[in-house]
Amino acid sequence: MSSFPVTRLRRLRRTSGLRDLVRETRLDLDDFVMPLFVGPEALANDDLPGLARHSVESLGAEADELVRLGVKAVILFGIPEEKDDEGSGAWDEDGIVQRALRELSGRELVLITDVCLCEYTSHGHCGVLKGEEIDNDATLELLARTAVSHVEAGADVVAPSDMMDGRVGAIREELPDTPIIAYSAKYASAFYGPFREAAESAPAFGDRRGYQMDPANVREALRECEQDVAEGADVLMIKPALPYLDVIRAARERFDLPLAAYNVSGEYAMVKAAAAEGFLDERQAALESLTAIKRAGADFVISYWTKELADWL
Numbered sequence: 660m661s662s663f664p665v666t667r668l669r670r671l672r673r674t675s676g677l678r679d680l681v682r683e684t685r686l687d688l689d690d691f692v693m694p695l696f697v698g699p700e701a702l703a704n705d706d707l708p709g710l711a712r713h714s715v716e717s718l719g720a721e722a723d724e725l726v727r728l729g730v731k732a733v734i735l736f737g738i739p740e741e742k743d744d745e746g747s748g749a750w751d752e753d754g755i756v757q758r759a760l761r762e763l764s765g766r767e768l769v770l771i772t773d774v775c776l777c778e779y780t781s782h783g784h785c786g787v788l789k790g791e792e793i794d795n796d797a798t799l800e801l802l803a804r805t806a807v808s809h810v811e812a813g814a815d816v817v818a819p820s821d822m823m824d825g826r827v828g829a830i831r832e833e834l835p836d837t838p839i840i841a842y843s844a845k846y847a848s849a850f851y852g853p854f855r856e857a858a859e860s861a862p863a864f865g866d867r868r869g870y871q872m873d874p875a876n877v878r879e880a881l882r883e884c885e886q887d888v889a890e891g892a893d894v895l896m897i898k899p900a901l902p903y904l905d906v907i908r909a910a911r912e913r914f915d916l917p918l919a920a921y922n923v924s925g926e927y928a929m930v931k932a933a934a935a936e937g938f939l940d941e942r943q944a945a946l947e948s949l950t951a952i953k954r955a956g957a958d959f960v961i962s963y964w965t966k967e968l969a970d971w972l
C-alpha cells in the first residue's frame with residue numbers, strides 16, 4: 660500500500676461532487692419508519708413533535724401527510740382509555756390500535772404494530788404478574804392474541820417488544836404468513852424516558868431489568884437474535900441504536916436477516932434539547948446520527964425524525 664505523499668486521502672474530499680461519488684452510506688426515506696401514537700384524545704408535544712399523540716380521527720390526516728411526504732412505513736403505539744391487570748385492551752377488537760388500523764387501511768403505508776402489554780397493564784409491566792414477578796409463559800398467549808387481533812384489524816407486520824422468552828415462536832404459530840420484526844436485543848435503557856411519558860407506560864413498581872437486556876452484554880444479544888431466528892422472526896432489531904452501534908455491527912456480521920435499529924425517544928430528545936439550547940444544529944446532528952446507525956449495519960431505522968427527514972433529504 661502506498662503512503663503519503665503518494666497517497667493523499669483529502670483529494671476525494673475536495674468538492675461536494677467528489678464526496679457524493681465516494682460516499683459509502685446514504686439515507687433514503689424508504690429505510691425509515693415513523694412511530695405514531697394514538698390515544699383517546701390528541702395531545703400536541705411542542706418540544707418533541709415526533710412523540711405527539713393522535714386520536715383515531717386525527718390519525719388519518721397525519722397518515723395522509725406522511726404518504727404525501729414519501730414516508731413508506733409507520734409503527735403504531737396505543738394508549739388505551741382504561742388499563743387492567745392483564746392488559747386486555749391490547750387484544751380488544753375495539754381497542755385503540757385496532758381502531759387506528761381500520762382507520763389507516765387502504766393507504767400506501769406499511770402498517771407495523773408494536774406488540775406489548777405495558778401500555779395496557781395497570782402496573783405498566785410488559786407481561787402478566789405472578790406476585791411481583793413477570794410470568795413469562797402466561798404472557799406468551801396474550802401477546803399472540805394481541806398480534807392476531809392487530810393482523811385481523813389490518814396490520815401488515817407485527818413487532819413484539821416485550822422481551823419474554825418464546826414470544827416470537829408463540830406469535831409465529833398463530834400467524835404463519837405475517838412478517839415479524841423481533842425487538843431481539845432490547846436493552847433496559849434510560850433512553851426510553853420520553854416514550855414512557857408519551858405512552859403512559861412507565862412501570863408502577865420496579866423496573867424492566869428482569870426481562871430487558873443488561874446494557875453491558877453483546878454476546879447475549881447475539882443469543883437473543885439466534886433464538887428469534889429459530890422461532891421464525893423475519894427481521895431482527897436492536898434497540899436503542901446510538902449507544903449500541905457495536906451490537907448492530909455484531910448482529911449484521913452474524914445474521915443474514917434484514918436488520919432494523921430503533922433510534923429511541925431519548926436519543927431524539929437529547930438532540931432536540933441540545934438544539935433548543937443552541938448547543939447543536941438539530942438537522943446536522945440528526946443526519947449524522949442516522950447515518951452512523953446505517954453505517955453500523957442497520958437496513959432500516961425506526962426514528963422520530965422520519966417525518967422531518969422527508970423534508971431534509
Ligand code: PBG
Pocket residue numbers: 773775777785820821850851852853854855860922923924925
Ligand atoms: C414497549 C416499548 C417501549 C419502547 C418501544 N416499545 C418502552 C419500553 O420498553 O419501556 C421505547 C421506544 C422509545 O423510547 O422510543 N415495551
